[in-house]
Amino acid sequence: MGCSAYCFHCLFDHGTPVILVVSSKKVGFIFRLLQLCIIVYVAVYVCWYKRAYQERDSVISSVSTKVKGNILTNSSAFGTHVWDTSEYVIPPQGENSFFVLTNAIVTQGQTQGSCPEIPSEFTNCQSDSDCKEGLKEIRGNGVQTGKCVQYSETIKTCEVLSWCPLENDTVIPKPALLSAAEDFTVLIKNNIQYPKFKFRKRNILRHINSTYLKNCTFNHKTDPHCPVFRLGDIVTESGEDFSIMALKGGIIGIFIDWSCDLDFNERFCVPKYSFRRLDNKNPENNVAPGYNFRYAKYYMNNENTETRTLIKAFGIRFDVIVFGMAGKFNIVPTIVNVGAALALLNLMKVICDWFMLNCLSDSEYYSKHKFKHLKPKDESETFSFTDQSSYGTP
C-alpha cells in the first residue's frame, strides 16, 4: 500500500467497536432502568428545574424613590407642627435607601461651652479628683474640664466642654412622635439591565397606565405590579408592628427579585417584591438596637454665635435591594450538560458490564466472550492464533 493510500485510509476508514450482544433479561433490565433514570434526571431536573442549558447573567439596577404624606404632631418639643417630606425623609433625595423619621429627641439652643455630663456610672463624681481634664470618655458627650459640678440637686457629674446643654436621650418619646407615618406611601422606580443579553426593563410595566399608577397601592394579591407602597403594609408584611418599630427605629429590606427565564417572552419577566426586617431586634447578642443617628440644624443667634438644634432621629431605613439572575439558552452550557449526561450513560454501561461479569451465574461465560486475552508477543506468537482457548485463563 502506498503512502497516499495510507492517508486516505486514515481519513476515511471508520473504526467502530465490535460489540458482544448479550441477551440477558437481568442485565438488559438493569441497563434500561439506569438509562431511564439518567434520562429522566436530565430532562426533569437539569433541563426543566435547573435550566442548566442556559447561560446566566446577574442584574444591574438603578432605583429612585419618592415618599409622600403629611403629619400633624403636637409635642412638647415641637409644639403644633406639620411634617412634610423634606423634613422627615433624610437625606431628602430618594435613592435605593431612604430613611423615614418616626421618632426624635430634640435638643434646642446648643452652643459651644461647658456643662455637667448626663449622669451615668462613667460620669458621676464626688469631687474634682474623680474627673480628669482632657479625658474623652468614649461613652461620654465631650471633653472633661476636670471639674465636678452639680447636675441636679442630688447628683454631681463631671463638667465637659461640648455643645451645651447636652442631649438627654435616656427617655424616648412614647408613643413615637410620627407613629402616623405608617400611612405614608412610597413610589419606587426601578430600572434593570442584563448586559449580557442586552435586556432592559422597568418595574413600571408597559401595560400599566398613568391613571392606575396615580391611585393604586401595592398588594401581593390584588395589585402585585403597583409600584406605590404603603409604609405600614411593608412593615406588616415583614412581620413587624409599625408602632413598636417606630419607637427605636430599624432597617427593613424591600427585595425586588428579577429572576427571569428570557427564553420566554419578556412580558413574563416581572419583578417580585418581598419585605424583611434586616436589623436584629433581639436584645441579646446586640448593641445599639434599632436605627438612629444625630443631625443638627445650625443657626447664628442674635449675639452672632453659632447655635444648633440637635436632633437624634429614630426611624426606619428602607433598603431597596434588587437581585436576580436571568437565564437564556446557550449552546455552551447545553453541550457541557449533554456531554455530562452522555458520560453518565457510558458509566451506566460500565456498571452493567461489571454486574454482568461479577454478579450473574453466567459471569464466567460472558467474560470468556467479552475479553480476548493477548499475551506479550514473545511468549505467545502462536498462542494468539488460538485466542479462544485463552478465555480459559482469566
Next chain:
Amino acid sequence: MGCSAYCFHCLFDHGTPVILVVSSKKVGFIFRLLQLCIIVYVAVYVCWYKRAYQERDSVISSVSTKVKGNILTNSSAFGTHVWDTSEYVIPPQGENSFFVLTNAIVTQGQTQGSCPEIPSEFTNCQSDSDCKEGLKEIRGNGVQTGKCVQYSETIKTCEVLSWCPLENDTVIPKPALLSAAEDFTVLIKNNIQYPKFKFRKRNILRHINSTYLKNCTFNHKTDPHCPVFRLGDIVTESGEDFSIMALKGGIIGIFIDWSCDLDFNERFCVPKYSFRRLDNKNPENNVAPGYNFRYAKYYMNNENTETRTLIKAFGIRFDVIVFGMAGKFNIVPTIVNVGAALALLNLMKVICDWFMLNCLSDSEYYSKHKFKHLKPKDESETFSFTDQSSYGTP
C-alpha cells in the same frame, strides 16, 4: 495463577476495545465531517468567542466623583446669583451617584402656620362643609383645618396647617434656571478589583500623566481614557437634549464596563464608558416623570421662630454603574469543556454507527461483523463456540 499474580494482572493489564475498521467512503466522510464540525465549534465558539476555558469573577468597585463649574443666573427668585459646586451638587459629597441641580422652584420665608391650599380638584371648596378638619389629603400639602378660605379673588380653597406660604409648583421655570450646567465637568475616579484573581486597577491608567488629566475631556474617539466628562456630552451621548432634560430632570446612567480577559497583559484591561437615560421620559405608563426632590434651608428669623426656604430641586441624577466580568484560564472549566467535546465526539461515532447500520446498502453485512450475539449460557453452551454463525440471526 496465584492471588498476587491476579492483582498484578488487575493493575497492569490494559483493556482496549476490539475495533472493526470499515472502509466505507460514505461513513468515513460523514464521520470526518461531523468531527470537523465539533472541532471547529470547540475551537472557534467555545474557546475563542465564549472563552469557556476561563474561570470568571465579577467586579467590585469604589467610585468617587467631583463636579466643577460656576454659573451666573439672574432670576426673580434668586436675583443675580453665582452657583458653585457646593450649592448645585446635592448631597455635596461625590459618591457613585451624584445629582446636579438644573432647575428649582423656591419658596422663601415658610413658617409653620395655616394658609389656603393650592387650587386643585381636591382642594377647591365653596364653604366650610367641603373641608374636613384633620384630613391629610394625600395630594395636598398639609392637614386641613376645616375652614374654606379665599385663595385669590375668585377661588376659595380649604385652609391647611402647614409650612406657609405653600409652594406653588404648577409652573416650572422655562428655560431651566441652570440650563448652562451642561458646561460643567465631572471627574470620575473608579477603583476596581477582581478578588478571585487578586487583580486591581484604576480608571486613571498608569501611562496617563497629570498634565493630560488636568486639561482633557472625555471623547469616545480622541480621548477614550480621560476620566473628565462634560455633562452636556454625557447627556448628548445618551440620546437626550440637555436643555429639555434640564427642565424636569431625569436619571442618566454612566456605565463603566470592566470586562477583561486577564490571560492577556493587564494593560489591555481598560474601562469602556457608555451612557444611557435610565428613567422613563414617555408620559404614558409613567407617574412623576423626571427627577426632583424637595429640601429646605432652615433659619431662625428675628422673632426667633423657625423659618425655612423650601426648594423643589429638579435636576439630573448621574448613576455611575460599574459592571463587568473578568476571565482567566483555569483547568476546571477547561476540562469540563474538553470532556463535553470528547463526549460529543463519541456521540458522533454512535451517530455514524447508526448511519452505517441502518442507511447503507451494506448495513446487514456491517452489522453481522460488528455484533457478536451471545445467547444465555444454558440454551447455547455449544452455540457460543460457533459465534460466527450467530451473525446469521441478528
Next chain:
Amino acid sequence: MGCSAYCFHCLFDHGTPVILVVSSKKVGFIFRLLQLCIIVYVAVYVCWYKRAYQERDSVISSVSTKVKGNILTNSSAFGTHVWDTSEYVIPPQGENSFFVLTNAIVTQGQTQGSCPEIPSEFTNCQSDSDCKEGLKEIRGNGVQTGKCVQYSETIKTCEVLSWCPLENDTVIPKPALLSAAEDFTVLIKNNIQYPKFKFRKRNILRHINSTYLKNCTFNHKTDPHCPVFRLGDIVTESGEDFSIMALKGGIIGIFIDWSCDLDFNERFCVPKYSFRRLDNKNPENNVAPGYNFRYAKYYMNNENTETRTLIKAFGIRFDVIVFGMAGKFNIVPTIVNVGAALALLNLMKVICDWFMLNCLSDSEYYSKHKFKHLKPKDESETFSFTDQSSYGTP
C-alpha cells in the same frame, strides 16, 4: 423472529464492547499512572480545592455604621471647639460608605457679591483688558466682571461675581485639624443573604453577648469577630499613616469577605475583614489627590441677606465593601465534573492505545489483534468470513 420479539431484543439486549486485554507492563503502567493523575486531580483540585461539585451564589448585603468619639480642637478658624459625631460624620447617616472629617478650610461670612480672584496664572491681570466679562474660568471661582482689581498690595487679579470673600485653599492646615480622629471607633452592622440557599447571617455572631460588644475593639488576632473598629487601626492595617492621610484625605476600603462553604455547619460561615487604601496616593498619573468636598452652612444675617460658612472638608471616606460567594453541594455541577473526569479517563485510554499501537516494539502485533479490517462487501464477500487473516493487512 416476529416484530414483538424484535422489540424485546431492542429493549433488553445488552451490548458490551469486546475487549482485547493486553498484558504489557509498559502500557499497563502508563495507563494506571495516567488514571492515578486524573483521579488525584479530580479528588484534590476539583473537589477539595475548587469545590467544583458546588452550586454558587453571590452575596447580597445591607450595612449600617455608627461612628463614636469626641474631639477638642483649638484652631484659629474655630476657636476652642468640641466636635461630635453629627459634625464630623457627613452625611450624618451611617450607610455602607461614611466620611469622617479630618481637616477643613473654613471661609466664614460669605455673601453673594464681587471680589478679586485668588491669584494664579489664570487669574492674575495687569489691566481690565486681561479680564473678560462673563468668563467662567473653569479653574476659577466665579464669573468675571471684566475688571482688574487689587488683590493685595502687589498683586492684581480679575474681579469675579461669586460668594465673597473667596476661599483660599492654597494652604492646608498642618497638622490636620482633627488628626486625633484616629481614636474614634465605628460600629459596623452587616446583614447578608444568599438568596439561592435561603441563608442569612449577621456579622454580629450569635454566640457573642452584648457585654462583650460594648467593650471590644476589632483585632485580627485577639478579637476577629468584634464589629467595633478603631479608625486608626483600620488605616494602619491598610498600610497608611493616619496623621499623613488626615491632611488631604483619602478613601479606605473595609472589605468584608463572606465566602462560605455551606456544606459545613453555618457557624463556620464567618466574615473576614481586611482593609486597603482605594485612592491613588501616588502624585504621578493623578489629579485632585486625596478626598475632599465643599459644603456650606447657610444663615440669614442681620440685614436679612443670605450668608454662608463654606467648609472645604478633607477626610477619610470609608467604603464598606461586602463580597463573597457561597457554595453548596448540588447534583448538576457534580455530574458535569464527574462526566468531564470520565471523559478524561476515556481520553487516557485512547492515549494508551495510541502509545501501544505506535511506540512499542510489539505495536504491529497488537494492532493486528485490535483491528478487524472489513472491506466493502462487493470485493470481500468471502474475505469477511476469514477475518483472522485480515490481521495480516493492517
